[in-house]
Amino acid sequence: MCGLAGALLRNRLRDDDALVRDVGAMADAIVHRGPDEGGAWTDAAFGVALAHRRLSILDLSAAGRQPMHSASGRFVIAFNGEIYNHLELRNELPGFAWRGHSDTETLLAAFETWGVEAALRRMVGMFAIALWDSGRKELTLARDRLGEKPLYYGLQDGALLFGSELKALAAYRGWAPQVDRDALALFMRYGYVPLPHTIWRGIRKLLPGSYLTLAADAPITVLPAPTLYWRAVEVAAGSARTSIDEASAVGALDQHLRVAVAGQMVADVPLGAFLSGGVDSSTIVALMQAQSPRPVRTFSIGFTEADYNEAAYAKSVAAHLGTDHTEFYVSPGDAQAVIPRLAEMYDEPFGDSSQIPTHLVAAMARRHVTVCLSGDGGDELFGGYNRYFWGRSIWRRIGPLPRGLRAAAGRAVSAVSPQAWDRIGRALPSGLRQPTLGDRLHKLAGVIDVASTDELYRRLVSQHREPRSIVIGGDEAPIWADAEAADFARSARGGDFTERMMFHDLVGYLSDDILAKVDRAAMAVSLETRIPLLDHRLVEFAWSLPLDMKIRHGQGKWLLRQVLYRYVPKELIERPKQGFGIPLDSWLRGPLRDWAEALLDESRLRSEGFLHPEPVRRKWAEHLSGRRNWQYWLWNVLMFQAWRERWA
Numbered sequence: 001m002c003g004l005a006g007a008l009l010r011n012r013l014r015d016d017d018a019l020v021r022d023v024g025a026m027a028d029a030i031v032h033r034g035p036d037e038g039g040a041w042t043d044a045a046f047g048v049a050l051a052h053r054r055l056s057i058l059d060l061s062a063a064g065r066q067p068m069h070s071a072s073g074r075f076v077i078a079f080n081g082e083i084y085n086h087l088e089l090r091n092e093l094p095g096f097a098w099r100g101h102s103d104t105e106t107l108l109a110a111f112e113t114w115g116v117e118a119a120l121r122r123m124v125g126m127f128a129i130a131l132w133d134s135g136r137k138e139l140t141l142a143r144d145r146l147g148e149k150p151l152y153y154g155l156q157d158g159a160l161l162f163g164s165e166l167k168a169l170a171a172y173r174g175w176a177p178q179v180d181r182d183a184l185a186l187f188m189r190y191g192y193v194p195l196p197h198t199i200w201r202g203i204r205k206l207l208p209g210s211y212l213t214l215a216a217d218a219p220i221t222v223l224p225a226p227t228l229y230w231r232a233v234e235v236a237a238g239s240a241r242t243s244i245d246e247a248s249a250v251g252a253l254d255q256h257l258r259v260a261v262a263g264q265m266v267a268d269v270p271l272g273a274f275l276s277g278g279v280d281s282s283t284i285v286a287l288m289q290a291q292s293p294r295p296v297r298t299f300s301i302g303f304t305e306a307d308y309n310e311a312a313y314a315k316s317v318a319a320h321l322g323t324d325h326t327e328f329y330v331s332p333g334d335a336q337a338v339i340p341r342l343a344e345m346y347d348e349p350f351g352d353s354s355q356i357p358t359h360l361v362a363a364m365a366r367r368h369v370t371v372c373l374s375g376d377g378g379d380e381l382f383g384g385y386n387r388y389f390w391g392r393s394i395w396r397r398i399g400p401l402p403r404g405l406r407a408a409a410g411r412a413v414s415a416v417s418p419q420a421w422d423r424i425g426r427a428l429p430s431g432l433r434q435p436t437l438g439d440r441l442h443k444l445a446g447v448i449d450v451a452s453t454d455e456l457y458r459r460l461v462s463q464h465r466e467p468r469s470i471v472i473g474g475d476e477a478p479i480w481a482d483a484e485a486a487d488f489a490r491s492a493r494g495g496d497f498t499e500r501m502m503f504h505d506l507v508g509y510l511s512d513d514i515l516a517k518v519d520r521a522a523m524a525v526s527l528e529t530r531i532p533l534l535d536h537r538l539v540e541f542a543w544s545l546p547l548d549m550k551i552r553h554g555q556g557k558w559l560l561r562q563v564l565y566r567y568v569p570k571e572l573i574e575r576p577k578q579g580f581g582i583p584l585d586s587w588l589r590g591p592l593r594d595w596a597e598a599l600l601d602e603s604r605l606r607s608e609g610f611l612h613p614e615p616v617r618r619k620w621a622e623h624l625s626g627r628r629n630w631q632y633w634l635w636n637v638l639m640f641q642a643w644r645e646r647w648a
Contacts (some may be wrong), residue, residue: 063100
């Protein structure tokens, strides 16, 4: 895993040295993505420049350096990611005299032999690519199917700029964008800026499963739309439901996982895995250990606060599997020390507070390994989120009731503080205990008056129901996930509410929140992360399965659990789902109060002119008093304020 940056200029009069300085500065801004080596290539005659930062994973020799030229000299590439089937692709590419064993060299041969789209369709992996074709005088940007690797692009100062992170674009000397207030409104709703938008007006995220080609002689004024070489909606809506029996399905999933995991365990550097003790990470680690001749390195973090601590579960799973396990108990001071660095790490506003423990476990793992596998993706593919079975259950119960009656019930639930509900939840019998009952009931109260299932889903994933009421001059722009979800809803499989939620999360929340969080948290410490569950062949298999192989009796991941139970006893896994979070609510009232107060100062909000001060100050006061828990709502505001202080 590495970082890339580059530019395609309208003004071709600048010399190679000036171009090298410009793209070199862009690459230097993301040196954390590739601390081992850096390089740049330019062709001033056509105004194109590529830069690269290398984190050496495969072929540590000079044969793996980038930007890399193809054997014929026609193509030049800067590439971030891993192609897990590149050795198989080499078997289909006879006649090449290979200089090394890097997947980058394989990519170049594939593009030269098959062309861009056909080569992309053959790849199994995670990637962001910038490719210059000197024969056709074209620049192509491409991104993997699920959006594991980021790629930003946009027009600034007569140039197309692109890079692995926004901070690379911001290092270009002509960088002078404006904050996109419509994107800010979206951020306030979701806690992230959804595809294809970024916080900067005119700067975009390249869509997952797409590529964008620009001719060097074309005017750089309006960018063409990306071409999709893979669409999740075609997979989800077009997959024929398999008639496979349960035993065969368990065996097939086991085999798919073995293939995906084995392919992602190939590295020329030390490799390990994150282990929380939950279903997803335990499954990945179990399949790693089953295929490894030595103990797999596993890593987990714990918290002294029992409601947030999963370390004991991870330790038990590690002991059963025989991994070489390392755990680190995080103090409040350790976690709070990360907060001032978040705006630099996430160079657009990002409000998922699990970014903090994710970064801490990545930093701990990086002291021992260079690559870590993770279990992300299991919730979206196999029905793990509570909303998938709660949503259907909620609607079945509330849908027939008058909306006015439902609204009154919601007000009654909200009248009791979350802390009071939490005390009730902790007093329940062990099998029914709900340590965060208050937040869940308040969230239920916020959705109980919806008019449709689609509105219910939107409420469930929203952290602010009316962003226009807080963002000055902001209105929510259309987002890609909504358009894709609408196409899925019109398909033969789109009639099921649960599958619509799962699909929407696959094309939205997964790439915009989960994958962005993991990428930035890990790459900030130069750790490569790999996600076997997002092997596109496994994704396609998962969508061929009937829903009852994923969700049964109010519990998700049924089929994934059956695979896991082949390796880990059921009693080590079965427990209520627990998020990867921090006690943000109490920290905001305690050790983070002064930091938050400075960012939420009323006069400051008024002078900056982005957010209406009144609702911010009202919710801050309610939170401090303990009357309400507005931790997620406030965290979004705080993350924007901290980001604005650093970048805007």
